Each structure stands twice: as structure tokens, then as C-alpha cells.
Amino acid sequence: MSSTTLSVVVVGGGFGGLTAAIECKLRGMNVTIIEKYPTSADQGDVIDFFPNGGRIIAKWADGRVGRDMLKCCINQGNKFEFYNQKGEFLCEEPWNLYPHHYPHQFAGHRGEMHELCMNYAKEIGVEVLLGQSVVDYLGSDDDNVPVGVVLASGEKLLADVVVAADGPRSMARQKVLKLPDTKVNSGYAIFRAFFTMTEEHKKNPLLKSFSDPNEDMTKLWAGPDVHCLLYSWNKGNDVGWVVTHKDDQDIGESWSFPGTIEDTLKYLDEGSFEERFKEVVRQTPPGRIVDYKLVWRDPLQTWLSQSGRTVVIGDAAHTHLPSSGQGGAQALEDGVTLAVCLDRAKGDVKLALKVFERIRFNRSHIIHMSGVSNRDGYHQVEWTREFVEANPGSMTVHRLDWVIEHDAEKNAEEHFEHLAADVKSGKQGTLEELSLPAGGHIPAVALDAVKSQQSEEIHIDGHKINETVRKIVSSVAA
Ligand SMILES: Cc1cc2nc3c(=O)[nH]c(=O)nc-3n(C[C@H](O)[C@H](O)[C@H](O)COP(=O)(O)OP(=O)(O)OC[C@H]3O[C@@H](n4cnc5c(N)ncnc54)[C@H](O)[C@@H]3O)c2cc1C
16 A cells, blocks of 8 residues: 555544644645534644754645744744843743744744634645544554544544644553553643734833834843743734742643633733733733743653554644643644655555654653753742852753754654564664664763763753653663
8 A cells, every 4th residue: 555545544633633624625635624624724823843843834735834823923023031030031042043044933923823824724625624532532453443532523534644733631652552641730720812002002101111012022031930921922912821839729721711811910910020911910801811820740651552554643642731842833743744654654554553653752851851841940049130140051942953953854764664664563662762862862961961970860961851851861771
């Protein structure tokens, strides 16, 4: 069988599912997406795709989708500014870390960006079933029996491969991987909002510095146990903000659970945050704040079903904390890597999925875990200008080259053959040992850190890394 006769069912039309669907379709496969929301065009607030994710979108339709995205994303001005909670300026770095990132770094309103991708999927012929839920997965060890899904209507859809991209609250983890949902309260939650500034807002002396018709901006404030982000773009009209704070409330994630101004301000008053940021929160129109509990899920041991023909990808496989800055981009990397593997395996779905997992596993693992170390890095320091000057790079966002310069498609093309040979020869070992190290290689700095530091606390590029990452890095260093 060639890859072009493959039928692919994708569960979930988030960015991970959409990318897998688009990339498979571009390689000639027959693809259907099932998405339970009738539309998500107006949902969410700000999402970032750093260049490793954005470069995947930037290739679609000879760059048209990326160009359209840039029109509604942060692209005017090139500053990322950092403050402490009192509003003292600490440092800045370019928003596009390198000039070549400009055409493929996208941050903007999630709904608008999502709609552009969804429209492109439809345009190239992906079949999209909106407003339909998958309630069960069909699988069999008999390779001659197709895998598939059952819809809430009772209809069954069969395929050669099923891609479960059903997000953080994934049902596939239980039905396909047979795993209980091991979510635990991360101890943090976020309040977040998006709104369009009115003329009244723009006249407000505390808000007007966040509405510049000539300059988009991204600013971060960090204080003990809380950090905040503010984005302003679209000629100073659109504002998005996020407050990450400690939280011990009941765990549950929802993009529609309402938050209040009063509750948000409680966390800012405790940290005596600067008035400009508090005013943005106070002036947020009713109904725009979402209270999102940050749930932690440990990395999974495998993303493949027993049949080897259903795979879990994106947030369903690795639910990132926002502080990794990579949830969306990693879902996109999954999507394109999967399509390359299905294409290169020429119809051998089981081989394709095993190689996919080996290419993605360690890189995804390490980036997933960095969400914890990044967050702690911001919260555990009394930020002053003197501290930042004495510790350059401590405050800025950890956009490491091996993460953001990565070309997932090229990487998959380069490594498919030798990993396929390993799979076929039955090379033994744990998935950590067999997987590609992050980015094709573990950064030398990580290896050196593990080799040279005896203490329990390992630091990579100024960031403490935790036990799981240490084990992964150690297994490669050994
Ligand atoms: C409504 C919404 C708003 C979001 N807003 C933001 C934001 O503002 N900022 C940000 O950084 N991230 C946001 N995210 C998360 C972000 O988009 C993802 O973390 C990231 O892009 C990874 O994408 P994913 O495709 O793996 O998962 P998701 O984006 O979570 O997509 C999973 C999709 O699967 C669908 N689905 C789940 N179960 C079923 C089922 N049984 N049958 C059919 N469909 C199903 C869901 O409706 C969802 O659309 C949002 C996600 C959603 C769903």
C-alpha cells in the first residue's frame, strides 16, 4: 500500500489535529477531522507559536497562510520587556530573537489564528466534521481489521490510522492507551483575558501606554509566586493578559470557566503589583476573564495503542504548562512529523507510528518538563535590576536554539530511515534510550551539567531541571 491510499481519522481539530490533518492531506492521504466544537473561532485569548512551530504554518499555501496570520499577529515592533512586580524595568530582548524569525513567529488571538488554519484544511480537501464528538475508539490486533472511532450519533468511522489529538482532557488516554487520567493540581492557576480597547480605555492615563498604534508590545512582570504577561497589538487595539498565580483549588481545566476582576486583583494586591497592570485587569470588560486551573500530567510512557495503529499526539500526549511556551508549537511538530513518517513508511502504519514516537519522544519530554523549571525560575527570585545585571539571561524567556531553531519536518525526513531500520531489527531498549535525543542531540550544555554536577539540583542555562529530565539527560550522557 502506498501512503496516498491511506485513510486517516483525526480526533480533535485543535492546532495539533489540524496540523496532522493538513500535512497528511498535503502528502495525498484521505483525511477526516472530527471536532466536538461547532466553531472555536471566538475562543481563547492569546497563543504563541515560536519559530519551531510557526515555520510549519509558514510553508502552507506557499506562505499565504503565514502571511495572513502575520496580519493579525504581533509583528509591529520588536521588543519583549521585563519588569518586577513594582513595575521597575529590568531588561528587554527582541520579540523575534533573530531577524529570520519574523515570517514564522506567530502570537495573536487564538480564535483568529485557528480559523485561518481550519480554512486552509478545508480548502485543500480535508473533510471536517464539526460539532461531532467521538465517544469510543475501535482497535484490533488483526492488521486486516481497520481501526476507527464511534461518534456520539452511533456512526462508526473506520480508517487505516487514527490520530487522537483530543487535548489535555483526552479521552484517548483512557480508551486507547488504557491509562487512568493522572492529573494532579500543579499548585498554580491562571487568570487570562482578551479584549479590544475602547476609546475610553485609550484615554485612561494608566492604560494608554499599552495602546500604541505604531508598536505592538509584549511585557512580562515577575514577582514572588506570581508572574504576568501583557500583549498589545493590532495598532494598539487588542490586549491580552495572563496572570499565573499559586492556587490550591479543585482541579479541572476549562477554557470557559469564568474568572472575576476581584479574584484576579487579590493575587496582584498581595504582591503589590504596579498600578498600570492592575488597571488593565480592572478595565477588562465583564465576561472576558477565564480562570484556568493548571493541571500537571507527567509525561506518558508511550503514545501508541496496543494495535500500533492509533496514536495520541499534542496536548493529549504531553499537556504543557503555559510556562514552557511550547504547547502549541510541540503539537504542530507532532503533526508534521507524523505525516512525514506515514508518508515515508509507504503504508506500513505500525512502522510509521513507532518511528514517529522515537523521533518525537525525548525532545517533547524535555520541553514538557521545562514548563516547571521556567515557572519556578520566575517565582523564586526577588527581581531587581542589580540581580538581572549580575545574572544576565536570568530574566529573559528561555528560547534556546535547540528548541526554537528546530525544523521538525527536516528532522523527520533525515532520521526516518535509520530509525525505521532500528524498529525493523527489533533494537531493544527503553524508549528513552531508543528515541532521538532532543533536537537531534542533547545540548552539550545539558550533558556537561549532568556530568559535572554531583548535586541533586542540575542547572541548564541557569534553570533548575527536575528529576525526570535529569534521568533522561543522564541516560543519554551515560
Ligand atoms: C477552546 C480552546 C481555547 C484555547 N485557548 C488557548 C489560549 O488562549 N492560549 C493558549 O496558549 N492555549 C489555548 N488553548 C490550548 C492550545 O490551543 C493547545 O494547548 C495547543 O495548541 C495544543 O493543541 P492540541 O491540538 O494538542 O489540543 P487542543 O487545542 O486542546 O485541541 C483538542 C481539540 O480536541 C477536541 N476534542 C476533545 N475531545 C473530543 C472528542 N471526544 N471528540 C471530538 N473532539 C474532541 C477539543 O474540542 C479541541 O478542539 C486553547 C484550547 C482550546 C480547545
